[in-house]
Amino acid sequence: MLPKLNGVIVPHRKNTAALAAVKMTAPKSVTIPMNMHIGAPSVPCVKVGDEVKVGQLIAEAGGFVGAPIHASVSGKVTAIGPMLASNGTSMTAITIESDGEMAVSETCVPPEVNDYDSFIAAVRASGAVGLGGAGFPTSVKLDVKDTSRIQEVVLNGAECEPYITSDTRTMIDDADLIKEGVELLKKYLDVKKVIIGIEKNKPEAIAKMQELSDEVFSVKALPSVYPQGGEKVLIYNCVGKIVPEGKLPIDVGVIVMNCTTLAFLAKYMKTGLPLTEKLVTVDGSAVAEPKNVLVPIGTSIEDLIEFCGGYKAEPRKILYGGPMMGIAVPDASAPVIKNTNAIIALDEKDATLPEQTPCIRCGKCIDACPLNLMPVEYARALAVNDFALLEKRKVNLCMECGCCSFVCPARRPLVENNKLAKAALRKYQAEKNGGNK
Amino acid sequence: MSKLILSVSPHLRSRTSTTTIMLDVVIALIPALIASVLIFGLRALLLTAVCVAACVLAEFLFCLLCKKPCTVGDLSAVVTGILLAYNLPVGLPVWQAVLGSIVAIIVVKQLFGGLGMNFANPAIVGRIVLFMAFSGTMSNYMMPDDKGELVASATPLVATGSDVPSLLDLFLGNNNGVIGETCAIALIIGGVYLMIRKVITFHIPVVFIATVFVLSFVAALGGGDVMAALSDATYQILAGGLMLGAIFMATDYVTSPYTKWGKVIFGIGCGLITFAIREWGSYPEGVSFSILFMNILTPYINNWTATKPLGGAKNEK
Known part of the structure; x- marks a missing residue:
């Protein structure tokens, strides 16, 4: 038998498990980014002013590792321009003003599949x-x-x-x-x-x-x-x-x-209906009515939370995804994208993390890591730029699941550190390989 | 609406903090404190209070003088104070106890960078320094007599003839020694509590104690009597500072290995050295020296026992 992998017991908080999906009414407008996947950004194939229907192709795959994008509401394309992504970079997005009809495009017919x-x-x-x-x-x-x-x-x-x-x-x-x-x-x-x-x-x-x-x-x-x-x-x-x-x-x-x-x-x-809507769990201590909502892609978080009864407390942190790996967004105008599975809005108490204290070398991060990595060593190695140790201890394997930060009694930002260490190691290896050639 | 907080995941943390861990250690040390007061009288409580106060004050003043954030609130200095006190004989002059506390906190902990940075266990070094400096008072083991007066008597590790306590007396703590080490049952209760609370794992204490037990058993087998050897080995693990050292001092996070196999090696090393000093050394007790020595080896042990990442490819040499 294989040995058991490490991991941590996190609170479940599956408050919405009994709530079947509710279809959201068409938002006034949607903003659909061209980077909703890993790979090349999609390339818009509509122009400002074009009338589009639900399921109509609005952007083609930008490369082999890429995916086409379809309109999620019917209406008029009002803007194609830059928007700020959750990772801080700028990317292109298509804005469609909804006519409220949610009329489905004639192009949506079942594909012919035989091999x-x-x-x-x-x-x-x-x-x-x-x-x-x-x-x-x-x-x-x-x-x-x-x-x-x-x-x-x-x-x-x-x-x-x-x-x-x-x-x-x-x-x-x-x-x-x-x-x-x-x-x-x-x-x-x-x-x-x-x-x-x-x-x-x-x-x-x-x-x-x-x-x-x-x-x-x-x-x-x-x-x-x-x-x-x-x-x-x-x-x-x-x-x-x-x-x-x-x-x-x-x-x-x-x-x-x-x-x-x-x-x-x-x-x-x-x-033949392409990926234009997504089932999203909306929950968290700042949300009035937690729900599972079928959301048109590109709908803003604001509109989605409004659909869920608005805020019951002032939101201090809003996440794409869950609290262990979710990405905090800078403001609630960010859109729901293809791979969004939850929007979690947290109140002051849940949004504030406890203060960090010195590492006491307890090793709880090692015992928590499902991949048997040693976050305690990455923290020290990065502090002194010991890239050889980072390489030897395989920080590159870290999947950023968050177990180490979750258990750390000193509340060290271990995942953040691992991310920095991975980037530093990549740079070091690139330079090393470049130097050898 | 005020600005949203941006931070790297995870956005959720467990409840356990350094302070709750230290608090658990303090709680785990309470049975031994009660036992020491019952065995040695109220002066045991006084010594403990003095050491705790001195450690906390030393840390507070050091942080103040060095303009560092004050770390007294994490309770680590309280733990050091209690552990140091438990390693002192009941009759030790108070000023010596204070000096030991200052050495532990200032020299061993703060001068190396404070919590998490010291390479040796502060309480152990505090005890060793006192032992070297004041070997007279530090080895003057005393117990209250029938009238409550403190009188000198032998510790179990050097006792001979009618002074030798029974195994039951050792287990219950009805024997002489430093104030926190004598009552095995109280220390074991504390250890079990720490394991249930997942503050420590069984590796270091169990391996440490088992190593001493096995080596003592083998050494005593020379007499040919298995039962006598078993009894002697049991005596060795109950007498002296082994329980206190193995459960509370060798398991100090900062100065012991953080890998499971590292903890096993650390426990074996502590057991070996303790046995060697007791058997062949000129000191009756070797627990603190063994832990100090293994503290020094800890970074190497961590390196030797690094975990194997799941699916990790072999490193190029």
């Missing part, structure tokens, strides 16, 4: 990206060329972040779509084994998925230990494989997909 190539082409045309949060273009992930490389597909239904229940609702309310998705994988990718990993704190979702299991599709109930949904952790716990450093899951015969991504693909194959 591997047409399936991958349809996935690409759907605009699908990893909906769990990473936003990696799904067509690129599934385009393995030789389908015999795929031994298992692992569906991510772990949803290990506190608060978030959007995948939970998909597994419960759209179970049939997930099942249809599995059939698609069987048919076009010749997949022999599909495992869905779900944390045990979602018994309803586990039961629903178990009802649909068969000789190909099975359910793996995972302990509620964060981060079960981390790709390497999920693969380890579902199929017992270790993804080596510098390799992809497919190199060990595994493809990992978020369960919601697969449900979306199944729906697209039936209806």
Whole structure:
């Protein structure tokens, strides 16, 4: 038996688990950024003043690793220009003023799919990206060329972040779509084994998925230990494989997909409606009525929270995603994008982090790290620019899950430090390699 | 609307802080304090109070003089004070206890950069310095007699003939020594509490004590009597400062390894040295020296026992 991986017990706060999705009314306008995925930004193919309908192509994929983007409301394109992304960089976004009709484009017809190539082409045309949060273009992930490389597909239904229940609702309310998705994988990718990993704190979702299991599709109930949904952790716990450093899951015969991504693909194959809306959990101590909302992509956080009854306390921190890995946004005008699975607004008390004190070398960060890394050493190594030690201790493997910072009794900013250390190490290695050549 | 706070994830922290950890250690030390007052009288409480006050005051004044943020609130100086006091004989003059506290906090901890930066356990070094400087009063073990007067008597590690306490007496603490070390049961209760609260892991205390037990057993087997050897080995782990040292001093975060295997090596090393000093050394007790020596090796042990990252490729040489 494989040894258990480390992790931490985080509070669950799944307040919205029992709340089925509510469809949001069309916002006045949406702002759709061209970087909603990993890879090349998409290239706008509409002009200011154009009338568009829901599902109409408004931007083409900017490269092989890329995805097309579709209008999420019907109305008029009013601006194509720069906007500030949550990571502080500037990017292009298309603003569409809604006519309130939500009229669907005639271009949305079910794709003709009859083999591997047409399936991958349809996935690409759907605009699908990893909906769990990473936003990696799904067509690129599934385009393995030789389908015999795929031994298992692992569906991510772990949803290990506190608060978030959007995948939970998909597994419960759209179970049939997930099942249809599995059939698609069987048919076009010749997949022999599909495992869905779900944390045990979602018994309803586990039961629903178990009802649909068969000789190909099975359910793996995972302990509620964060981060079960981390790709390497999920693969380890579902199929017992270790993804080596510098390799992809497919190199060990595994493809990992978020369960919601697969449900979306199944729906697209039936209806031809591309990725224009997203199920988002809206919660947190500053939100009046926490909900699971089906949101048109590009809707501002402001409008979304307004739909959820507004704020019940002054928001001091707003997150894209959950509190363990979520990104804090500078202001509430930021839009919901393709891979947004939650918007968490926190009040003063929850938004303020405790003050840091000196490291006491307790090693709790080492005992918490699911990948057996040593954050305590990275902090000291970075402070003295000891790149050789950073390299030796593999800071590059850090997935920034947040376990180390979460447990640190001295409240050290370990994840922040790891990010800086990774960047510093990359620079050091680039210079070293450049010097040798 | 005021500005939103921007920070790097995670945006959630556990409740455990340095202060709650130190508070747990203080709580875990209370059974031994009660035992020491019952065994040695109120002067044990006085010594503990003096050491705690001196440690806290020393830290406060040092931070004030050096214009550093005051770290008294984290309770680490309180823990150092209690542990130092537990390593003193009940009759030690108060001024010597104060001096030991100052050495522990100023010299061993603050001069190396304060909490988290010292390489040796402050209370251990405080004790060793006092032991070297005032070997007379530091080895003058006293116990209250029937009238409550303090009279000198032998500690279990040097006792002979009718002075040798029974194993039960050792377990309950009804024997002589420094004020915090004698009652094994009180120290074990504290240790179990720390493990339940996940402040310490079992590795260092269990390996440390087991190493002393096994080595003492093997050494005593020369007599040929297994039962006698078992009894002797049990005597060795209950007598002297082993329980106090293994549970509370060797497990100090800052000065012990942070990897699991490192903790095991640290425990074995402490056990070996303790046994060697007790068996062949000129001092009756070797627990503090063993911990100090292993403190010095800690950075190397951490390096030898670095964890293996999941899926990590081999490093190029």
